[in-house]
Amino acid sequence: MAKTQAKLVNIIAEMNHLEEVLDRFIGLSDFYPEPAAKLADSVHGLTTLVQENPYKKMMEQLKSLLGILDMDVQETEDSSAPALLDHPEELIEKIQADYTDIQSKIEEIAQLKKEDEEIENLVKPILDLEISLDEIFACEYMVSRLGKLPLDSAEKLEEYKSKPFFWTALSQDFHHCWGIYMTTNSYEREVDNLFSSLQFERIHIPHFIHGTPEEALEGLTEEMKSFQRSLDKLNLQKEELRQETKEKLSELYLALAHASLVFEARKFVLVLGNRFSISGFILPENMDSVTNAFQDLPFVEIEVRPASSDKRLTPPTKMKTKKHFTKAKTLADLFKSGATH
Structure with a gap:
């Protein structure tokens, strides 16, 4: 479609409403936002919010933990994200430490059992030695x-x-x-x-x-049985840990994924003193998706102008339906997408 059919939209609000606006913004589709860096250098005093994502490291740690636990994130019918708890890294580290402790014991006992099995293979051929x-x-x-x-x-x-x-x-x-x-x-x-x-x-x-080899074999058999009982108990503890933390880790993943998406959206925010704006292009027939997203937020101002009204920005020549941010309805979708873009 020709670029002259597009409209330039500015979403404006005060800085104290930034998080609330971005929470709605990441759910928009058919909207082509422009990075704030394109505009920041053109006027003295304009700044951007481009910073390192503080959630990225925690997301990587949590994905690693989920992989170690062989745990799939749980589906959820609610598309809203749970609140992010304070110090989520402490929960991740605690569960990681608990799992590592159990797994270390499993590996240690499994190695001892394997050594006994190898010795058993040595002793069996010489059982006739009395x-x-x-x-x-x-x-x-x-x-x-x-x-x-x-x-x-x-x-x-x-x-x-x-x-x-x-x-x-x-x-x-x-x-x-x-x-x-x-x-x-x-x-x-x-x-x-x-x-x-x-x-x-x-x-x-x-x-x-x-x-005698026969006596040694009897001792090895009893010891291996004891090792197996310990392994069964530890594997049960590991499974209990998985079940006890599955819902909590799923909620944490969704909360971190959402917070990460909101933070990534800051690259489109242009700071104007104590106010900010987000600029982008949209086709007229899709304008309702923007107005509907912010209609219950009276502090949000939406300006609609001709696509060519800001010479610093060039409208896309083709505009297809596209989500620039994934506000997924399921944890599984977020997990597959990596939660950030």
């Missing part, structure tokens, strides 16, 4: 090595039966044979070298494992 592990490794003049050999290597041990070691097979599968070899201290290096050449993989039993 001697206490403590007694084996406490021998003063003998050294012992628990581990596994490839099956073809185990078969080759017959070729070395004259060597100074004893080998006892404990179990095997399709690929390996688990067992233990023993030798005296004086032949330790020679025998270790021999078994190394046969691709012997040593099993290092942790120092806290005591008794």
